[in-house]
Amino acid sequence: MDIEQTLERPLDGKILPLCTWPDPVLGGECTAVRAVTDEIMDLARNMAATMYASQGIGLAAPQIGQPLRMIVVDVTGPDKREQLITLLNPVIEHAEGCIDSDEGCLSLPQFRANVERAEVVRVRGQDLEGNEVVIEAEGLLAVCLQHEIDHLRGVLLIDKVGRLKRSMYERKIAKRVKRA
Incomplete structure (x- = not known):
């Protein structure tokens, strides 16, 4: 099945x-x-627009305050915007191999980490029509799907790093909050 999802006018979203x-x-x-409702379609459109505007290649619904099992991904982004994938209720059925991935996260500004995926x-x-979709992915798409699905379980990139790196980021955020 073709995994590319097209939203009518995804960039018209908020x-x-x-x-x-x-x-x-x-x-x-x-x-x-x-169920795929008008509200879910609007949310998908808004998520895609937000992901692209934020220069991201993936976004999970909780990252915009919606605790729903929904993600958008486009590893051709943020500039090309050629393969938008929207998935509802995604689960990883099978995983194999191991790679080191240098990742950032829109919910962790100015934080990067090398993690195993x-x-x-x-x-x-x-998909947005309620049809079952199975995606076999490798490389960047596999990493991005794992990262966004982690968000749906409440697992963040910062949860995958050591105490020292986490502590340094916590101090950085605390300083930023004090200044604000």
Whole structure:
């Protein structure tokens, strides 16, 4: 099945504010999307617009304050915008191999980390028409899918690093908050 999802006018969506760590919405388990409604279609459009405007290649619903099992991904982005994938209720069915991935996260401004990810994954979910979709992915797409699905379980990139790196970032954020 073709995994590319086209949203009618995805860039006509609203650019929504991003939730940043340590916002509690980022640390919780997300609820399944039960039906594809007009609200879900609007949310998908808004998520795509927000992801592109933020120069990202993936975004999960909790990153915009919606604790729903929904992600958008486009590894051709943020400039080309040629392969938008929208998945509802995605789960990783199979993972194999191991690669080191240098990652950033829109919810962790100015934070990058090298983490281990599976090299190849099979992800199952639904598209915006409610059809089942299975994606066999490797490389950057596999990494991006794993990263966004982690968000749906309340797992952030900062949760995958050592205490020292986490502590340094916590101090950086605390200083930023004091100045604000």
